[in-house]
Amino acid sequence: MYTSLFNLQGKVAAISGGTGILGSAMAEALAKEGVKVALLDRNPDKSNTLLQNAKNNGWTIKSYKADVLDEGIMNAVHKLVVSDFDKVDILINAAGGNMPGSTIGPDQDILALSIAETKKVLELNYLGTVIPCQVFLKSMIENKKGCIINISSMSAQQPLTRVMGYSSSKAAIDNYTKWLAVELADKFGEGFRVNAIAPGFFLTNQNKTLLTNADASLTARGNTIIEHTPFKRFGSPEELIGTLIWLCSDASKFVTGTVIPVDGGFSAFSGV
Numbered sequence: 001m002y003t004s005l006f007n008l009q010g011k012v013a014a015i016s017g018g019t020g021i022l023g024s025a026m027a028e029a030l031a032k033e034g035v036k037v038a039l040l041d042r043n044p045d046k047s048n049t050l051l052q053n054a055k056n057n058g059w060t061i062k063s064y065k066a067d068v069l070d071e072g073i074m075n076a077v078h079k080l081v082v083s084d085f086d087k088v089d090i091l092i093n094a095a096g097g098n099m100p101g102s103t104i105g106p107d108q109d110i111l112a113l114s115i116a117e118t119k120k121v122l123e124l125n126y127l128g129t130v131i132p133c134q135v136f137l138k139s140m141i142e143n144k145k146g147c148i149i150n151i152s153s154m155s156a157q158q159p160l161t162r163v164m165g166y167s168s169s170k171a172a173i174d175n176y177t178k179w180l181a182v183e184l185a186d187k188f189g190e191g192f193r194v195n196a197i198a199p200g201f202f203l204t205n206q207n208k209t210l211l212t213n214a215d216a217s218l219t220a221r222g223n224t225i226i227e228h229t230p231f232k233r234f235g236s237p238e239e240l241i242g243t244l245i246w247l248c249s250d251a252s253k254f255v256t257g258t259v260i261p262v263d264g265g266f267s268a269f270s271g272v
Helices: 021-032 042-055 073-083 114-144 164-188 220-227 237-248
Strands: 012-016 036-042 062-067 089-094 146-151 194-198 259-262
Touching: 012 021, 012 073, 012 114, 021 036, 021 042, 021 089, 021 237, 036 042, 036 073, 042 062, 062 073, 073 114, 089 114, 114 146, 114 164, 146 164, 146 237, 164 194, 164 259, 194 237, 237 259
Parallel strands: 012 036, 012 089, 036 062, 089 146, 146 194, 194 259
Antiparallel strands: none
């Protein structure tokens, strides 16, 4: 009998930042594929709509209050998830963000950068990925297999103006993804895969005011991005799902240490 390489039925996935726009889309898509999903977020109340959809459709999604920068809390949440679902097959690190003080305004220069807020951005995006990996790898190593997917950014390989702290932290994610892929394969075998998805430009709560005006028209920055995106539009969260399912499944069984752009061609275009 033919078995699809994309079959994820019965897998368990933990998603940090699972109540965000992109995280929610990933959670719902995996749940539709029969994955049991654990949402990890500082504000689990944001997951109410997703939890109601799960109830209405017979999906398995549970929400857990978590802080990706607190190792003690993450250890406690990890124990709860394993107690509820017996295992964790997939970890998706979607928690992240930026802060105003780590962004240089059009009328500012580098001296306006807030070191305090930049430190928070670096910690959230980098350590907010490293700590969940450290914690959830404990049960993965016990089970001798695991799939980790980090969320990178277009600003990792092509630093974007203004967002210095965010760009630096996402560049660190690319490096960490490759480093961890090699480390786990070398020490624990081919049952472990670590990859990253680098989304292009998707309108989220984080970047909406940078890319669009109050009347929904594009800002100058938004226009520049569209001009440098061959598809001439922003992405839709659902357009990350094909890559996500592929990376979570046996269809990508020989893939590790990669950063996959889903960007409408942005990273391929030189601007000329």
